Amino acid sequence: MAPVATSGRQSEIDALRAAAAKYDRVDDHVPVGTKYDVLEDYQGSYRFAPIEEAQVSRAMIKRYFTNMYERAISDVVIVGAGSAGLSCAYHLASRRPELKITIIEASVAPGGGAWLGGQLMTAMVIRKPADRFLREIGVEYEDEGPFVVVKHAALFTSTLLSKVLALPNVVLMNATAVEDLIIHSDFEGKQRVAGVVTNWTLVALNHDTQSCMDPNTITAPVIISATGHDGPMGAFSAKRLVSAGLLKELGNMRGLDMNRAEPAIVNGTREVTPGLILTGMELSEHDGSNRMGPTFGAMIGSGIKAAEEAVRILDT
Numbered sequence: 001m002a003p004v005a006t007s008g009r010q011s012e013i014d015a016l017r018a019a020a021a022k023y024d025r026v027d028d029h030v031p032v033g034t035k036y037d038v039l040e041d042y043q044g045s046y047r048f049a050p051i052e053e054a055q056v057s058r059a060m061i062k063r064y065f066t067n068m069y070e071r072a073i074s075d076v077v078i079v080g081a082g083s084a085g086l087s088c089a090y091h092l093a094s095r096r097p098e099l100k101i102t103i104i105e106a107s108v109a110p111g112g113g114a115w116l117g118g119q120l121m122t123a124m125v126i127r128k129p130a131d132r133f134l135r136e137i138g139v140e141y142e143d144e145g146p147f148v149v150v151k152h153a154a155l156f157t158s159t160l161l162s163k164v165l166a167l168p169n170v171v172l173m174n175a176t177a178v179e180d181l182i183i184h185s186d187f188e189g190k191q192r193v194a195g196v197v198t199n200w201t202l203v204a205l206n207h208d209t210q211s212c213m214d215p216n217t218i219t220a221p222v223i224i225s226a227t228g229h230d231g232p233m234g235a236f237s238a239k240r241l242v243s244a245g246l247l248k249e250l251g252n253m254r255g256l257d258m259n260r261a262e263p264a265i266v267n268g269t270r271e272v273t274p275g276l277i278l279t280g281m282e283l284s285e286h287d288g289s290n291r292m293g294p295t296f297g298a299m300i301g302s303g304i305k306a307a308e309e310a311v312r313i314l315d316t
């Protein structure tokens, strides 16, 4: 039998219940065009529209978990929102608006290694012909002949990220890690990647501190993995192919050679096992191709190639 609340506590409970009833009405049926007594004033009289804390919570919860529910089945999942993953997402989502494209990014901040050029310097070098993509997304650069220079890598990455997020068919789930692949056998017994296994990144990084923090799943006919070559989870899918017995061993990224590395990554971008395309520097770990260091044209080209590969698979 619950203890009877004191009169003071009861009135608090009644007030919360009344507010909850009001929020439900407000959350779901705020009359469009309601005028609020607001004032953008910087002389000391700034006034905001009224808010209840539950409205903020519900505004976030409703949207995030609706996305999560709807994207449990996606058309394409892109793992990793670095320069290759984001270039791929932009090219694919802008050309195929009917596709449900879901990006899973382990870091809170998407962008991977493209916030800086090399050795923490800010300018970003992009070799021609990848400069065409900069014109497509509207990033200014200085032309230096065989290559162009974006004054700050963050200008490229933030512009690309904003363009990707503005596309209605893209959902980005950052701070979320892919911690395994869904691998099915088809009717011929051939194994194919059919989705990803996800968890909050902070959970994925703490499985040895807590047991049984089971993951979630997203199924899709095409997975594009762009998890890079370094970082806490670099080359994730390539490594998982080895441990799952779908790849004998990693090729392991070779030494730096810009002229060999960039065409090898773009031309080598492909479906490495049924249902899984590798792009960007993760591919160098899979194939054993050279690294290119602080030049990003191949990330753009490889991302675009991965998008084209995904279309080829989906359209067959």
Ligand code: 48N
Binding pocket: 079, 080, 081, 082, 083, 084, 085, 104, 105, 106, 107, 110, 111, 112, 113, 114, 176, 177, 178, 179, 226, 227, 228, 229, 230, 231, 233, 234, 235, 236, 256, 279, 280, 281, 282, 291, 292, 293, 294, 295, 296, 299
């Ligand atoms: O920027 P990265 O690391 O990877 P790419 O391939 O998009 O770009 C690579 C590029 O920045 C270079 O490395 C340059 C060209 N240097 C080359 C060289 O020779 O040194 O982005 C990978 C993204 C990151 O944001 C990670 O947080 C994320 O992938 N990620 C994951 N996201 C979800 N689940 C995972 N398991 C996971 N692993 C990595």
